[in-house]
Amino acid sequence: MQEFDVVIIGGGPIGIACGLEAKKQGISYIIIEKGPIVNSLFNYPVNMQFFSSSEKLEIDEIPFISKEAKPKRNEALEYYRRIVTSNKLNIHLFEKVIDTEKQGAFFSVKTDKNEYRAKNVVVATGFYDLPNNINVPGEDLPKVSHYYNDPHFYASQKLVVVGASNSAIDAALECWRKGAEVTLVIRGPEVGPRVKYWVRPDIINRIEEGSIKAFYNSTVKEIKPHQIVINSPEGEVTLENDFVLALTGYRPNFAFLEKLGIELSDDPKRLPSYDPDTMETNVDGLFLAGVICGGMETHKWFIENSRVHAPIIMNAIKHKMDLTAENS
Numbered sequence: 001m002q003e004f005d006v007v008i009i010g011g012g013p014i015g016i017a018c019g020l021e022a023k024k025q026g027i028s029y030i031i032i033e034k035g036p037i038v039n040s041l042f043n044y045p046v047n048m049q050f051f052s053s054s055e056k057l058e059i060d061e062i063p064f065i066s067k068e069a070k071p072k073r074n075e076a077l078e079y080y081r082r083i084v085t086s087n088k089l090n091i092h093l094f095e096k097v098i099d100t101e102k103q104g105a106f107f108s109v110k111t112d113k114n115e116y117r118a119k120n121v122v123v124a125t126g127f128y129d130l131p132n133n134i135n136v137p138g139e140d141l142p143k144v145s146h147y148y149n150d151p152h153f154y155a156s157q158k159l160v161v162v163g164a165s166n167s168a169i170d171a172a173l174e175c176w177r178k179g180a181e182v183t184l185v186i187r188g189p190e191v192g193p194r195v196k197y198w199v200r201p202d203i204i205n206r207i208e209e210g211s212i213k214a215f216y217n218s219t220v221k222e223i224k225p226h227q228i229v230i231n232s233p234e235g236e237v238t239l240e241n242d243f244v245l246a247l248t249g250y251r252p253n254f255a256f257l258e259k260l261g262i263e264l265s266d267d268p269k270r271l272p273s274y275d276p277d278t279m280e281t282n283v284d285g286l287f288l289a290g291v292i293c294g295g296m297e298t299h300k301w302f303i304e305n306s307r308v309h310a311p312i313i314m315n316a317i318k319h320k321m322d323l324t325a326e327n328s
């Protein structure tokens with residue numbers, strides 16, 4: 001069994017930042033990523049543009065140059081990939097962590113390929129793997145997706161987009177511009193207040209001019225192979241429908257956190273317990289990094305404000321290692 005000072009679970013931007021910082025501080029580490037480098041970003045919509053400007057997405061002050069102030073998905077893939085390859089980070093790709101257990105002073109980290117031993121573990125698994133389901137009959141039909149990729153796919157099709165946040169609104173506008181007939185189903189009375197300030201007027205104008213139909217204060221009741229049934233303030237509405245994009249957000253893997261012994265707040269936010277000065281959880285040697293720290297409040301943390309977790313965590317681990325060395 002290979003042994004490291006720290007095993008980092010998740011090779012997203014923040015897991016990579018943790019690996020880079022560990023390397024700088026002489027801490028032995030491995031990053032384990034179940035997909036390709038920055039798997040979540042790889043699965044973002046192909047034309048996606050970040051709301052952050054490129055310097056805010058930089059890690060370890062390595063310059064991120066993009067064509068426009070706000071980079072596109074492809075530029076971010078290039079940036080984080082180059083960080084991994086140029087720094088020869090120790091990352092195992094397409095290897096999934098399936099169990100992590102504390103045995104005495106060590107963690108045993110089991111993957112679908114190997115088993116590792118470490119005194120410290122950083123969980124940087126994000127939240128993009130688990131969509132918030134809308135829990136209606138028909139949600140499992142092949143025409144329904146919780147991930148949006150390329151607008152071309154929906155050209156000349158009747159598309160319902162469920163949701164009112166950035167992902168839903170971006171998808172609705174892009175698909176309408178590529179010739180889809182788009183209907184939005186919005187649970188609340190308006191387009192989400194956190195929709196990017198330069199996109200909000202665009203969607204509101206498209207709805208007001210009737211180019212995109214919107215049902216406010218409405219929910220999906222049922223999805224059928226060729227139709228969708230909507231509960232609206234005017235009553236039940238049935239529409240002809242080819243595809244549904246249910247873009248209602250994502251959630252961290254709480255079962256994994258609980259299995260590790262991390263305490264979660266006893267309210268709908270399900271905030272994990274950790275010390276913000278070290279990012280160490282209530283379990284000794286177990287740290288959280290990146291957007292997973294926000295529990296159900298997935299808008300609280302992003303790359304911009306969570307990249308600092310990397311030096312905070314590695315300073316804490318280094319400090320522990322120095323104390324152990326002094327005492328031995």
Ligand SMILES: Cc1cc2nc3c(=O)[nH]c(=O)nc-3n(C[C@H](O)[C@H](O)[C@H](O)COP(=O)(O)OP(=O)(O)OC[C@H]3O[C@@H](n4cnc5c(N)ncnc54)[C@H](O)[C@@H]3O)c2cc1C
Nearest residue numbers: 010012014034039050051052097125126290291302303304
């Ligand atoms: C459409 C969209 C636009 C965004 N725009 C911005 C922006 O402009 N600015 C900004 O700062 N943030 C933005 N964000 C948020 C930011 O991109 C994400 O929050 C970012 O990916 C978080 O980084 P992370 O490393 O914490 O998590 P992630 O990038 O999600 O990385 C987690 C990684 O862990 C891996 N993983 C999960 N489980 C396992 C397992 N069991 N074993 C091994 N690996 C595992 C996943 O494959 C994934 O690669 C955006 C998010 C979305 C969805």
